[in-house]
Amino acid sequence: MDTNIKFNTKNLDLFYGDFQALKSINMEIREKEVTAFIGPSGCGKSTFLRCLNRMNDLIDCVKIKGEILFDGKDINGPIDVINLRTRVGMVFQKPNPFPMSIYENIAYGPKCQGMKDKNQLDALVKESLTKAALWDEVKDRLNKSALGLSGGQQQRLCIARTIAMNPEVILMDEPTSALDPIATAKIEDLMSSLKKDYTIIIVTHSMQQAGRISDKTAFFLMGEVIEFNETPIIFTNPHDKRTEDYITGRFG
Amino acid sequence: MGRTAKDSLVKGIIYLATGITLSVLLSIVGFIFVKGIGLVNWDFLTRDYNEKVVYAFVESGEVPLSIDEESLKSKQPYDQRYETLQEGPIYVENIGAAIASVSYKNHSTEREQIVISYIEKDSPLNGAIDSTGKAITIGTDYILQSINGTDFGDMTLEEVAETITAESGELKIKVVQPGGGIKSNIITTLYMVLLSLIVALPLGIFGAIYLTEYAKPGRLVNAIRFAAECLAGIPSIIFGLFGMAFFVVAMNFQISLISGSLTVAIILLPVIIRSTEEALKTVPMAFREGSLALGATKLQTIFKVVLPCAVPGIATAVLLSIGRVVGESAALLLTAGTVAQIPGTLFSPGSTLTVQAYYVAKEEGNIELACAIGIVIIVIVIVLNILSRITSDKLDVFNKK
Numbered sequence: 075m076d077t078n079i080k081f082n083t084k085n086l087d088l089f090y091g092d093f094q095a096l097k098s099i100n101m102e103i104r105e106k107e108v109t110a111f112i113g114p115s116g117c118g119k120s121t122f123l124r125c126l127n128r129m130n131d132l133i134d135c136v137k138i139k140g141e142i143l144f145d146g147k148d149i150n151g152p153i154d155v156i157n158l159r160t161r162v163g164m165v166f167q168k169p170n171p172f173p174m175s176i177y178e179n180i181a182y183g184p185k186c187q188g189m190k191d192k193n194q195l196d197a198l199v200k201e202s203l204t205k206a207a208l209w210d211e212v213k214d215r216l217n218k219s220a221l222g223l224s225g226g227q228q229q230r231l232c233i234a235r236t237i238a239m240n241p242e243v244i245l246m247d248e249p250t251s252a253l254d255p256i257a258t259a260k261i262e263d264l265m266s267s268l269k270k271d272y273t274i275i276i277v278t279h280s281m282q283q284a285g286r287i288s289d290k291t292a293f294f295l296m297g298e299v300i301e302f303n304e305t306p307i308i309f310t311n312p313h314d315k316r317t318e319d320y321i322t323g324r325f326g
Numbered sequence: 327m328g329r330t331a332k333d334s335l336v337k338g339i340i341y342l343a344t345g346i347t348l349s350v351l352l353s354i355v356g357f358i359f360v361k362g363i364g365l366v367n368w369d370f371l372t373r374d375y376n377e378k379v380v381y382a383f384v385e386s387g388e389v390p391l392s393i394d395e396e397s398l399k400s401k402q403p404y405d406q407r408y409e410t411l412q413e414g415p416i417y418v419e420n421i422g423a424a425i426a427s428v429s430y431k432n433h434s435t436e437r438e439q440i441v442i443s444y445i446e447k448d449s450p451l452n453g454a455i456d457s458t459g460k461a462i463t464i465g466t467d468y469i470l471q472s473i474n475g476t477d478f479g480d481m482t483l484e485e486v487a488e489t490i491t492a493e494s495g496e497l498k499i500k501v502v503q504p505g506g507g508i509k510s511n512i513i514t515t516l517y518m519v520l521l522s523l524i525v526a527l528p529l530g531i532f533g534a535i536y537l538t539e540y541a542k543p544g545r546l547v548n549a550i551r552f553a554a555e556c557l558a559g560i561p562s563i564i565f566g567l568f569g570m571a572f573f574v575v576a577m578n579f580q581i582s583l584i585s586g587s588l589t590v591a592i593i594l595l596p597v598i599i600r601s602t603e604e605a606l607k608t609v610p611m612a613f614r615e616g617s618l619a620l621g622a623t624k625l626q627t628i629f630k631v632v633l634p635c636a637v638p639g640i641a642t643a644v645l646l647s648i649g650r651v652v653g654e655s656a657a658l659l660l661t662a663g664t665v666a667q668i669p670g671t672l673f674s675p676g677s678t679l680t681v682q683a684y685y686v687a688k689e690e691g692n693i694e695l696a697c698a699i700g701i702v703i704i705v706i707v708i709v710l711n712i713l714s715r716i717t718s719d720k721l722d723v724f725n726k727k
């Protein structure tokens with residue numbers, strides 16, 4: 075078995091009630107790479123992403139068939155979901171900092187895991203904010219509410235919050251779609267620098283973004299993965315006609 | 327009829343209706359104030375409802391009158407609606423105070439009595455102690471009944487003054503502190519609010535958490551919601567009857583603070599559940615997802631993220647509840663009783679302000695006193711409303727940027 079494979083899904087089907095949102099997905103996601111998911115709206119990108127840290131547990135009518143192996147272990151089997159989520163972090167489309175101070179936002183996850191030591195927490199907060207390229211902007215207002223930050227800063231805070239858990243994988247669902255171009259550029263820079271430490275999976279509607287930051291790209295359509303390959307190949311030499319149509323904008 | 331004519335007709339009706347509503351409301355509040363305001367003062371708030379007999383020990387002295395006869399005469403500190411001056415006042419030097427004879431006439435009683443009408447600044451009465459040596463106050467409307475064992479009984483005012491003047495050394499004076507105060511009712515109301523909230527708040531909040539965060543939407547949840555809504559609409563006398571049958575009789579708690587507060591707690595539950603539920607529902611799903619995605623457990627998510635966001639809503643529920651308890655009469659009448667006393671234990675009876683207002687109006691026909699209590703209740707309700715605005719702004723986590 076290839077030890078570099080982080081996630082491996084086998085014949086993954088997902089149903090919302092009677093509606094099948096994912097159809098027999100087989101995908102291998104490698105460690106310390108950036109994998110991008112593209113595809114038209116409603117094709118199941120978010121649904122698939124949320125399978126990877128079992129966020130779909132929150133939705134009552136979801137049924138899943140097939141396997142999702144994380145480091146070789148099926149995450150829908152008898153595993154500790156809390157532990158899975160500390161190892162597979164998630165950043166959402168809309169920045170969702172908690173209505174507490176910047177410091178508390180970062181310290182929240184570690185505290186929930188039982189970290190109490192003030193010095194340890196202080197160091198972790200600083201390290202995470204630094205890694206998320208936010209430290210310099212907020213170091214003087216750590217105890218102010220996180221809701222006072224700009225949208226871009228809030229999103230970087232959410233990334234910092236995720237990094238503080240020291241996860242192995244970071245899932246990002248359109249993390250820049252609510253941001254302006256400058257904030258977007260900052261987050262893209264951030265992702266490139268995080269790449270060496272973390273496995274990143276990102277959903278995006280921006281072809282350019284996928285092209286700029288990802289190593290591999292998966293094209294989703296109506297719940298199926300049409301094509302999954304090296305990013306340059308997807309964008310310059312797609313094998314499937316439908317991928318080409320989508321890339322070139324001739325599609326829906 | 328033209329369109330403009332119709333419009334102005336409708337407009338007129340709207341204005342008229344608003345005017346009538348406003349003036350009715352204002353005149354009710356006005357009536358209560360006019361009727362009751364004469365009785366509202368510090369003594370009213372801090373005295374017991376029942377008259378209290380006190381034995382005061384006083385070292386007699388020699389204090390000359392420092393004001394002229396005219397101004398002494400003008401001092402009539404007693405309640406002039408019930409008491410009319412008959413004789414006096416006469417100033418008595420060895421107690422440094424003036425006494426007067428008044429006739430007292432209330433709805434149920436009529437009598438002549440000797441009252442203190444004026445006390446000099448350095449009167450020995452100001453240093454009065456009780457039999458245990460504790461300092462006590464003697465006020466200017468206290469009734470005098472005896473001195474060193476000599477009862478004033480049928481004496482005239484002059485005779486009383488002579489009797490007092492004849493005494494010297496340590497004086498043992500029997501005075502009656504006038505009643506009519508609502509201290510015990512205020513305290514009972516406070517107890518009632520605290521106890522019922524202690525019971526209803528945790529139950530209501532946990533119930534709401536269960537309904538919004540844990541229960542799978544379906545028949546059961548709908549049934550619980552429906553029940554809560556029905557409970558909210560049932561008149562409180564029904565709860566009173568239940569409380570009487572269950573707490574007072576079946577549980578043998580008697581008519582008491584505990585029976586009353588448990589009954590009120592049941593009345594409060596639906597209010598608290600509803601408003602907490604509303605508050606929890608307004609907390610964005612994104613916070614719950616964000617928290618869970620960080621590896622927090624569901625319980626941690628609820629207590630560290632969701633509940634703090636809901637605090638303003640819960641605070642509003644608490645203040646609404648306090649208003650409910652303060653305003654509750656029917657249920658408490660049946661379960662906590664009408665005894666105007668500070669409840670010594672959980673199992674002693676006591677009457678809240680509202681019940682007392684009912685009691686004095688209905689049983690004693692004393693509308694003025696009832697209105698005076700009404701003023702206190704109105705003030706409490708207004709203060710609560712102002713507080714609820716301030717707190718829900720202050721506690722709002724979304725406000726603190």
Ligand SMILES: Nc1ncnc2c1ncn2[C@@H]1O[C@H](COP(=O)(O)OP(=O)(O)OP(=O)(O)O)[C@@H](O)[C@H]1O
Pocket residue numbers: 090093095113114115116117118119120121122133
């Ligand atoms: N909670 C849900 N209940 C029922 N159906 C859902 C639910 N969430 C998503 N779906 C359906 O599943 C399909 C895939 O949705 P998903 O959100 O994964 O799409 P997406 O590719 O992320 O789209 P977008 O680019 O707009 O975010 C859609 O048809 C959607 O309507």
Ligand SMILES: [Mg+2]
Pocket residue numbers: 119120121247277
């Ligand atoms: Mg999506």
